[in-house]
Amino acid sequence: MNKFNVYPRPDYCSASEEKFYLNGKVKLVGGSFDSAEKALYCELWSRFTFSLSELIIEDGAENELVIGAPEKIVCAEHAYSVHIDEKGVYLKGKNKTELIHAFTTLLQLVYSEGTLKAEKAYVFHGDYGATAKVDVRAIHFCLFPNVGLDFLKQFIRAMGMYRYSHFVLEFWGTYRYECFPALGWEENSYSKEQILPLIKEANALGMEVIPFFNHLGHSAQSKVGSGEHVVLSQHPEYAPLFESDGWTWCVNNPETIKILKNVRDELIELCGSGAYFHIGLDEAFSFCTCPRCRDKDKNTVLADFINATAADLKKQGRKCVMWGDQLLPAEQFKPPYEANLVPDLETSKAIKNVSKDVIIADWQYRIYEGEVETSKFFRENGFNVWQSPWHNPNNVKTHINTAIQYGNGVLLTTWNVTQPFISQLLHAAEMLWMGEEQSSHAEYMSITGNILRKLAPPVKKAGQGWLGMWELY
């Protein structure tokens, strides 16, 4: 644990034993926030100050926030900084997002004074400054039918506290699309009105929400082993939209192309402003196998489809992000690498014709040391790369080290595994900010628990914690 009690730890930390108290009404002046943002900051403030302090936010100078009348000292070389002295608190960010990072850092610096109960809330005088080692610090989250929105809200808030930059939201049949309602389960799915406030929370905590929709394999929005399919289980008549097994969209069907375009437009509107769209594209086990497709050249079909999708996104000012496995030659990248999982549906030759505007999210979950060779391969082929590890701590470290070495982004994946992530999400965040881990696995778990408890209302019964709220799907 670090003695400053702030995670991910800022690069520069310096504190004295002098205290600045935060009891009663505290006025925070600066920036320009809407009412939803202010409500969230005030709620978090109350929780992190043990309900001893009420925050009042007034608009003021851009990219700074002030409590009291402190000296306006900044860590000049850092993206954000926090200064606390006997007269107050000064937060500074190089932009609005970094200013929010300064605020979430301040929240973590609050201690309680008292013996039985907290009687006063305070922060030590000091200075803190940080600049992330990795610019794109993204996290992918699956909203399964059995995951409640309360958990998603707590998860988003935690990722904001860890100062992630992007949140990739994948619905597993859990969004009621207006453009094609069959893409959501009649039960266990959510409306725009239910999802939008959570997206606003992510934005308020400095994260851009990246819309996600599987454009090829995984069209079932259900696990392949479940036999379920969000469209075909409910509406078997839509079979022509897919390859014969239903797992992969048939991209030679013009109706499919229309639906995918409408889905992108609807998700872009839902997720708000941003620079990316993730089109999935992994594990397309049955790509180009139906009677409409099977005589066509798979590599040409794949490259043309990706390029047309990327061009449409570019018109909307967005870059196309895709999982990389279908573009990897299996004979070159043998296990433990994941490449083109159905060898007789070889599509790796498409890589030379895929637009270099596309960003490759290189998911490799069994590489535990050295560099991720496939990420080097994609870079050598002219692509920007996001590293995608899963839950193994050595896998996370290997990807982040590769990202730092080559200037790549990082897109963490969580999928349906819960237990490891109570430590891994903070472990990864600290590496993304500092370039190295600072604490142990057990420490990251207990620290995360302390933060999670302050992100949601108090609960009165057991079983509502991390594991209880996010059951395996």
Ligand SMILES: [Zn+2]
């Ligand atoms: Zn087809």
